[in-house]
Amino acid sequence: MPKVSRAHRESRRQQILEAAITCFAREGFHRTSIQDIIAESGLSAGAIYGYFAGKDAIVAAIAENRHAHEAAMLARAMARDDLTTALHDLAHGYVDWLRDPDERRRRRVNIQLWAEALRNPEVGAIVQRGLELREPITRAFRAARRRGRIPASLDPDALSRAMLALLHGFILQQAWEPGIDAEAFLTVVEHVIDGLGRGADVRGRSQARRRGKRS
Amino acid sequence: MPKVSRAHRESRRQQILEAAITCFAREGFHRTSIQDIIAESGLSAGAIYGYFAGKDAIVAAIAENRHAHEAAMLARAMARDDLTTALHDLAHGYVDWLRDPDERRRRRVNIQLWAEALRNPEVGAIVQRGLELREPITRAFRAARRRGRIPASLDPDALSRAMLALLHGFILQQAWEPGIDAEAFLTVVEHVIDGLGRGADVRGRSQARRRGKRS
Amino acid sequence: MPKVSRAHRESRRQQILEAAITCFAREGFHRTSIQDIIAESGLSAGAIYGYFAGKDAIVAAIAENRHAHEAAMLARAMARDDLTTALHDLAHGYVDWLRDPDERRRRRVNIQLWAEALRNPEVGAIVQRGLELREPITRAFRAARRRGRIPASLDPDALSRAMLALLHGFILQQAWEPGIDAEAFLTVVEHVIDGLGRGADVRGRSQARRRGKRS
Amino acid sequence: MPKVSRAHRESRRQQILEAAITCFAREGFHRTSIQDIIAESGLSAGAIYGYFAGKDAIVAAIAENRHAHEAAMLARAMARDDLTTALHDLAHGYVDWLRDPDERRRRRVNIQLWAEALRNPEVGAIVQRGLELREPITRAFRAARRRGRIPASLDPDALSRAMLALLHGFILQQAWEPGIDAEAFLTVVEHVIDGLGRGADVRGRSQARRRGKRS
DNA sequence: GATGAATGAGACTTCATTCAT
DNA sequence: AATGAATGAAGTCTCATTCAT
Numbered sequence A, B, C, D: 001m002p003k004v005s006r007a008h009r010e011s012r013r014q015q016i017l018e019a020a021i022t023c024f025a026r027e028g029f030h031r032t033s034i035q036d037i038i039a040e041s042g043l044s045a046g047a048i049y050g051y052f053a054g055k056d057a058i059v060a061a062i063a064e065n066r067h068a069h070e071a072a073m074l075a076r077a078m079a080r081d082d083l084t085t086a087l088h089d090l091a092h093g094y095v096d097w098l099r100d101p102d103e104r105r106r107r108r109v110n111i112q113l114w115a116e117a118l119r120n121p122e123v124g125a126i127v128q129r130g131l132e133l134r135e136p137i138t139r140a141f142r143a144a145r146r147r148g149r150i151p152a153s154l155d156p157d158a159l160s161r162a163m164l165a166l167l168h169g170f171i172l173q174q175a176w177e178p179g180i181d182a183e184a185f186l187t188v189v190e191h192v193i194d195g196l197g198r199g200a201d202v203r204g205r206s207q208a209r210r211r212g213k214r215s
Numbered sequence E: 001g002a003t004g005a006a007t008g009a010g011a012c013t014t015c016a017t018t019c020a021t
Numbered sequence F: 001a002a003t004g005a006a007t008g009a010a011g012t013c014t015c016a017t018t019c020a021t
Helices: A006-027 A034-041 A045-051 A055-078 A083-099 A101-116 A121-132 A135-146 A156-176 A182-195 A205-214 B006-027 B034-041 B045-051 B055-078 B083-099 B101-116 B121-132 B135-146 B156-176 B182-195 B205-214 C006-027 C034-041 C045-051 C055-078 C083-099 C101-116 C121-132 C135-146 C156-176 C182-195 C205-214 D006-027 D034-041 D045-051 D055-078 D083-099 D101-116 D121-132 D135-146 D156-176 D182-195 D206-214
Strands: none
Touching: A006 A034, A006 A045, A006 A055, A006 A101, A034 A045, A034 A055, A055 A083, A055 A101, A055 A121, A055 A135, A083 A101, A083 A135, A083 A156, A083 A182, A101 A121, A101 A156, A101 B101, A121 B156, A135 A156, A156 A182, A156 B121, A156 B156, A156 B182, A182 B156, A182 B182, B006 B034, B006 B045, B006 B055, B006 B101, B034 B045, B034 B055, B055 B083, B055 B101, B055 B121, B055 B135, B083 B101, B083 B135, B083 B156, B083 B182, B101 B121, B101 B156, B135 B156, B156 B182, C006 C034, C006 C045, C006 C055, C006 C101, C034 C045, C055 C083, C055 C101, C055 C121, C055 C135, C083 C101, C083 C135, C083 C156, C083 C182, C101 C121, C101 C156, C101 D101, C121 D156, C135 C156, C156 C182, C156 D121, C156 D156, C156 D182, C182 D156, C182 D182, D006 D034, D006 D045, D006 D055, D006 D101, D034 D045, D034 D055, D055 D083, D055 D101, D055 D121, D055 D135, D083 D101, D083 D135, D083 D156, D083 D182, D101 D121, D101 D156, D135 D156, D156 D182
């Protein structure tokens, strides 16, 4: 039925999304008209609508791409056995990402998606799914706490939230001040990660050990 | 009804800004039409334009208010002598703020301002000035490091960035998931704050003192 | 009944009209808002409406002033006994008027009134009355023709039209090119006036010559 | 219905301009809203803006058309070898034009353009270029004066101005009083044209002298 | 499948006028 | 009488989307 191959369709789709990202990074979602995307992509109005139902669908598709990217980054990091190593990997992954000049453009779009998520239910759902990627981290913290490597006073969910908050917060700062020193920030994050276990002995290594023996 | 007092003018201004915040929180800047603000405020189109040059001016005025609010919150915290106490205060201040149901509405607008700052130079400048509020924290970290209370490996600027990132990141999360447990997050943040000095004594109080002498 | 003297009212009226002329000369009728006139006059909106029913009434009042001015200029010229002298006087009057720098501003408004007359019946009526001022000239031409000083082939009405056309046409040119040489134009107009009698011999040179000798 | 021919585009453009002229002749530029032109043209708002950037661009395009028309009329007349014949042709051309009932509508627009030229620089430039069309006439007068057929006291530039002024002035009168007798006016204009050479004997030329003796 | 001209609702903004003070 | 804030209809223009070719 399709006169063009699936590969061709997919490449056209990407062409449109790339053009849209360029426009969105430059002017924001709402200041970008479909005409702008048409001009940037080199396609025609009709062609765009052959691939996407409308502007919102393009925004959703970009959000989806971003989500897939984050999921992959996280999966890579979480493949590590050790929580601390995994968190370091994750932090490094983010900082490498922050350095990529092409990704910088995309991150401007990310921040807009964060705002868009507040109103657009479709984007909201995708951001929500992005937040669920925290789950493996939370589970790892929970395990670490059970093993007494994290103080019992710290909520595993709150811990993974804090990790994500640090990274999101820095993404904002870098978008606002592109020249900032990611390396120095990374050092602080690593210091924070390494310090999370501090005080874990207070409520008892022994207890944790006992728990550990049981399991 | 001409010849109104300055107080009256100011109250009208606030009336418009409040209406705008309500609309922006509900639908976002760009999905909110001036007509929506008119309807919400109970004023007429012409009246709005007597107070603001246009939608962008309203957005900028809101950004300005937000900035003033943050500056006040920071100034309150930074009045403390001790850095750790100040940071705890700051974190508590943010969390109290996060709890205020009326402020919740406003924070949704804040996040939109963060995105808007990327494209609207006027809003960008205001966000920029917000970032400069970090300066007293950075200075406090610098002083603490000099006194050996913070490891020399940690950059004061990066430290204050990390503090801000944690808070900004959490604001995002709370906007996306209004029901999350701010208390548990606060506990983690306090743990992180308390742990920042870790390692400073290992490598030595004495060492720090020596460094101090050298410089 | 009036709390202010009639003289005061009249001076206020003129103040408004002057401000309006300034605005109209600068931006045209339609690009000038009542607010502009308010600002230029230094009065308040309410005050303006105490003197004029609206913008159209201001325009009509200005047209009326212009008409009175032209009528006076014409009456002055037509006081002359001799047609040729009268026409010379009239032409000189116009050219003097063209030289007055303050009148230059007003003439820009005149041209707009010419256009406005096509659509605004009130202004149209005033312009119409301006055209009726041609009547004494037409009568003078008719008399001159009867006396054989103008060829019988020339219609007195058309002659007075031609005189007016020359002057109106030059007003246009001067408005478009403020630097043009009015003197040289006047010379041509005088030459044309003096030549109108050429060929009048058909219906009686002798009679004309006799009269000519007398003058 | 995409991919339309150039001819189709051009016809649409003319359709819009015709509708605009109808509206402008009826109500004037400023009392005509874009909606009026839309209704008159039978197109949609968006379509109009696909052809013209806005109302001013439509006005400018009309001015451009008018200019082309005048240029053509002048070129036709100036093709004549003899100045007097050329001027007669020109006058006849104008008067024929004045008679055309469809052109009558357009002339109302012309007068508005004259006023508009005072404030709208784009229209001003086009009117300016219209005035430059006088140049061939001026040159012809200069040549005639050199040959002694025009008195040396008359400035060629002022002479061509006077010709134009007569015609412009009459256009005004005809717009204000549509019923006036163009024929009678034409007779006067021809009389004036024929009389321009009168008095040329001052600077000599036997031919000129002979004419001079007769009068 | 692709094209891009056309649609028309709706966005922002202005401004003549009113009227409470 | 004077003021000038407020009104709200009306103006200009944009833009997501459709559909004849």
